[in-house]
Amino acid sequence: MSDIHIDVLIIGAGPSGCVAAAYLNNKGFNIKVVEKSVFPRFVIGESLLPRCMDHFEEVGLLECLKAANFEIKRGARFLRDDVVCNFDFSKKHTDGWNWTWQVPRADFDNILVNEIIKKGVDVSFQHEVVGVNIADDGASTTIVKDPDGNEYNIHAKFIIDSSGYGRVLPRLLDLEKPSTIPEHSSIFGHVKDINRPEGEEGTLITFDVLDKDTWFWVIPFSNGNTSLGFVGKNEFIDSFEGTTSERLQTMFKQSDYYYKRFKDAPLLFEPKSIRNYSKAVKQFYGKGFALTGNSAEFLDPVFSSGVTFATESALKVAKVLTKELRGETVNWEEDYANYIKKGVDVFATYVKEWYTGNLQTLFFHRPENPEVKKQICAVLAGYVWDDTNPFVKKHDRLVKTFAHLIHMEQEKSESI
Ligand code: FAD
Missing domain, CATH: 3.30.9.100 (D-Amino Acid Oxidase; Chain A, domain 2)
Structure with missing residues (x-):
């Protein structure tokens, strides 16, 4: 196969790759998606968060999903012994979607990729990225293996790595770092x-x-x-x-x-x-490339944040890149890395505090505090960039503080 020249190469056709592709295709760029497997393919990550509905809507991928009649998810239930903690997304601090879906990902991802193909995106299945060379000016040559085992080159101005657990660029460019989430x-x-x-x-x-x-x-x-x-x-x-x-x-x-x-x-x-599913990277972007979704970071499944982070990061990269390709000055550190890290940090606190037991103390303490519950519910719906929510803004302190107060109250009542 002869060399291919494009604006943007997207590695992986999961939700992250599809959202990035849909946005850039809508803006008229010359893009290509290469996907290692044949769709439909199994992948885990079936409980979505309301926040990702914003992303699918913005890039024109919501209507095709609606037609599939997936099970509607209106909240999440946590059980411990005989105590039930029910979160209802219609009762949350931040305005936004009150529902989303719970989906078999093989079907869900297949709908997404078929829709972007219908919109004109060039997707090659069973084409695997096996090597990459990025020049100092960001121009890249990516080596791709086709289903017959033949290799060819794709020359792109920019690479979006949405390869999930394939973690193509973190592996090839030595960007992996250990996660701080307990194993x-x-x-x-x-x-x-x-x-x-x-x-x-x-x-x-x-x-x-x-x-x-x-x-x-x-x-x-x-x-x-x-x-x-x-x-x-x-x-x-x-x-x-x-x-x-x-x-x-x-x-x-x-x-x-x-x-x-x-x-x-x-x-x-x-x-x-x-095993040891939590992943992290040293950097979210570099000259000529950006990492999105699981290729960048994965924390833990307990709050179902994976797909939402995958689509949030993909949309953000696609927007910053659109400006850059149009000749505008962009600040990747500020506009992408810091933005994404802010959301990741909030979820990372919740995941860590889940496993310290502090968050479980808040979830299962009775009577419930309705205001606190609404604020935590907004986090669990994926609205982790809303600084009007004290449980977002002061995430690193509030969960601990409230759990401490509950423990003190319990000790006091036991000593009476
Ligand atoms: P993916 O959906 O994994 O897509 C990446 C694509 O890249 C794949 O199709 C792959 O074939 C392709 N690819 C890989 N390597 C190459 C290559 N070399 N060349 C070309 N293509 C390549 N998230 C939730 O939101 N809700 C949940 O309930 C949830 N539960 C989870 C439970 C567990 C146990 C785990 C481990 C994760 C869970 N997740 C959950 C996280 C979720 O799986 C991911 O966050 C999500 O699938 C990431 O989407 P993505 O588009 O980044 O990657």
Whole structure:
């Protein structure tokens, strides 16, 4: 294949790559997406946040998704022992979407990529990026392997790396750094939900908290299947023996609330496992490239922030890049890296405070504080750039402070 010359190369056709591609295509740039796999393909990350609806709407990808009738997600339920903590996205501090979806990603991502192809984006499936050379002025030559194993070059003014766990540029340019999130692993799969109860109970996204470090997700889909997954410290996940099916089936027994519903539910494929899933990078951009979505950073699944971060970062990169390609002066550090880090920092606090137990103290303390709940709900809906929300602005202090106050109150009442 002869060399290709374009404005922007996008690596990966997940939600991040599709949102970046849709925006730049709408602006008339000459772009190309290369995707290693064949779609539809399985990927984990099925519980979305309302904030990502803003992104799909802005780039013209919302209507195709609406037509798919995915299960509507109006909030999230957390269970611990007999206490239930229900977040309702219509009761949140920040204005914004009150709902989103819970989706089998194979179908969801397939709709997105087909829509950008329909809009004219050039997407090559089974084409894998295997090497890259970026000159001092940012112009790049990327080596791509086609399905027959032949290599060819793509010359681009800019590369957006949306390769998810492929983490193409972090690997090729040595940008990886250890994550500061405590190490956890996960085992997950899909079942045919043969005992699904009627009504809301059957469709609710739930996080069943087994102990401070261990939790179990239940994400029902509109196609009658449900995603189930365990998250825990490596020692917990490693303590189960056998195939991933056997391990997941033994783990179900730990959930008093759900065991009966899922004990006979047939698994739809051999469950998958991911070890030490948190990822970080030394930098979010460089001359001639930017990293978006999981290729840049992944924290933890507990607040379902992955896809929303993937689309937020993709849209931001596409906007800054549009200005740059039009000859305007842009400040990548300010306009991209600092912006994204601000949101990542808020979620990182919530994830860390989840595993210290402080956030769980706030979620499960009774009676609930309605004002605090509304503010935390806005964070869980993905609105983590709203500084009018004290639980965003002072995220590093408030969760700790409130948990401390609750602990003091509990100690006082126990000593009476
Ligand atoms: P992806 O969707 O992974 O897409 C990247 C694409 O790049 C892939 O299609 C891949 O084939 C392609 N690619 C890779 N390498 C190459 C290459 N060399 N050349 C060309 N193409 C390449 N997020 C949520 O929002 N909600 C959840 O409930 C949730 N649960 C999770 C549970 C677990 C256990 C884990 C580990 C993560 C979870 N996530 C969740 C995170 C979610 O999986 C990711 O954040 C999200 O998929 C990132 O989207 P993306 O577009 O960046 O990458």
